[in-house]
Amino acid sequence: MNFIPPFNLSEQYKWIGGDVDAAVLRVLASGYYIGGSLVDDFERQFADYIGTADCMACNSCTDALLLALRSIDIQAGDEVITTPFTFFSTAEVISTLGAVPVFVDIDPQTFNIDLNQIEAAITDRTKAILPVHLFGQPVNMTHLMDIAQSHKLWVIEDCAQATGATWAGAKVGSIGHIGCFSFYPTKNLGACGDGGAVTTNDTTIAAKIRMLRDHGQRQRYVYEEIGINSRLDALQAAILQVKMRHLDTWNEQRRAIASRYHQFLSPIPGIVVPEAIDGGDSVWHQYTIRIPAPTHNPTHYRDQIRQELKQRGVGSMIYYPIPLHLQPIYASTHHLGQFPAAEQMAIEVLSLPMFPELPPDQQEQVVYALKDSLMME
Numbered sequence: 001m002n003f004i005p006p007f008n009l010s011e012q013y014k015w016i017g018g019d020v021d022a023a024v025l026r027v028l029a030s031g032y033y034i035g036g037s038l039v040d041d042f043e044r045q046f047a048d049y050i051g052t053a054d055c056m057a058c059n060s061c062t063d064a065l066l067l068a069l070r071s072i073d074i075q076a077g078d079e080v081i082t083t084p085f086t087f088f089s090t091a092e093v094i095s096t097l098g099a100v101p102v103f104v105d106i107d108p109q110t111f112n113i114d115l116n117q118i119e120a121a122i123t124d125r126t127k128a129i130l131p132v133h134l135f136g137q138p139v140n141m142t143h144l145m146d147i148a149q150s151h152k153l154w155v156i157e158d159c160a161q162a163t164g165a166t167w168a169g170a171k172v173g174s175i176g177h178i179g180c181f182s183f184y185p186t187k188n189l190g191a192c193g194d195g196g197a198v199t200t201n202d203t204t205i206a207a208k209i210r211m212l213r214d215h216g217q218r219q220r221y222v223y224e225e226i227g228i229n230s231r232l233d234a235l236q237a238a239i240l241q242v243k244m245r246h247l248d249t250w251n252e253q254r255r256a257i258a259s260r261y262h263q264f265l266s267p268i269p270g271i272v273v274p275e276a277i278d279g280g281d282s283v284w285h286q287y288t289i290r291i292p293a294p295t296h297n298p299t300h301y302r303d304q305i306r307q308e309l310k311q312r313g314v315g316s317m318i319y320y321p322i323p324l325h326l327q328p329i330y331a332s333t334h335h336l337g338q339f340p341a342a343e344q345m346a347i348e349v350l351s352l353p354m355f356p357e358l359p360p361d362q363q364e365q366v367v368y369a370l371k372d373s374l375m376m377e
């Protein structure tokens with residue numbers, strides 16, 4: 001029996017390796033490795049794809065988020081509302097600036113920030129809301145922008161897991177004031193190394209981000225601010241241009257896999273499958289089920305299922321085992337029980353194998369293994 005990994009990048013390389021190799025060799029021969037037309041072209045293509053006026057490529061989504069916060073002048077003491085159920089960088093960059101991440105619990109149905117709890121968290125120090133489109137599922141941006149507008153707050157979308165996802169027909173990253181993307185290899189559009197981008201329709205913000213990512217210079221060797229060095233390499237830009245041509249197809253394949261999972265898994269008792277929400281079109285970065293613990297075995301139940309799955313040749317992942325408010329760095333100002341939905345999801349979630357090339361027979365193997373594992377416990 002072959003092992004089914006949670007994701008598989010070499011399978012993708014088998015399909016597009018020829019084009020990737022040719023693009024890489026062209027860059028190597030060109031002698032232009034930093035900046036240049038390949039990066040400019042990629043920025044143009046990505047802005048067009050997302051539907052924004054501007055795109056600034058950079059080294060990672062972590063940098064994209066940091067640049068976004070700095071471009072709207074987030075300072076020490078400012079508050080930024082976000083979710084405790086996300087990858088660490090979402091909150092980390094807020095703290096990097098001395099600002100305060102103000103967590104709001106999640107909606108267990110979408111795993112995203114609970115829009116109905118945002119207003120209670122707004123104070124006169126709140127400057128921005130930083131929603132995350134987790135697992136590729138878009139936040140209800142119509143509702144979120146209404147809240148932001150009525151309180152005059154900035155909105156920065158963390159789109160790291162949602163490249164290509166739409167809300168009400170618009171791509172995420174084009175709805176808030178600023179969108180931040182990751183091209184980390186396992187993301188829906190992944191480079192062969194680190195990469196990220198910021199999207200916006202605001203020309204002032206775009207110019208500021210261009211300056212900040214380049215040591216705070218607008219004009220060569222004239223430094224107006226303390227910036228950072230955050231670039232997308234020409235090699236990565238060339239690879240991303242090749243991969244962008246396939247992104248919509250890959251996202252469609254992910255959707256087909258998700259609907260097959262849904263068909264097979266929704267009748268199974270003892271698990272909760274993710275449901276698409278009206279208005280949003282997920283790109284299924286992850287297919288994440290919930291395994292609520294039975295009362296006779298409340299702790300470690302999900303972890304036992306995960307072990308059983310592994311023994312049956314199926315890899316799975318836990319995103320995320322510890323919500324951010326309970327992380328050592330934030331625990332002193334927060335407490336267990338503060339965000340019950342996020343805490344519950346951390347105990348229940350299990351992400352099943354999900355990558356565009358996952359064949360139907362292997363998907364069935366995942367389903368059978370999961371059924372068997374649930375019977376064992």
Ligand SMILES: *Cc1c(COP(=O)(O)O)cnc(C)c1O
Binds near residue numbers: 061063090132158
């Ligand atoms: C991956 C990820 C990031 C960070 O992206 P990098 O490019 O690795 O810096 C930020 N937020 C979320 C939600 C992510 O999944």
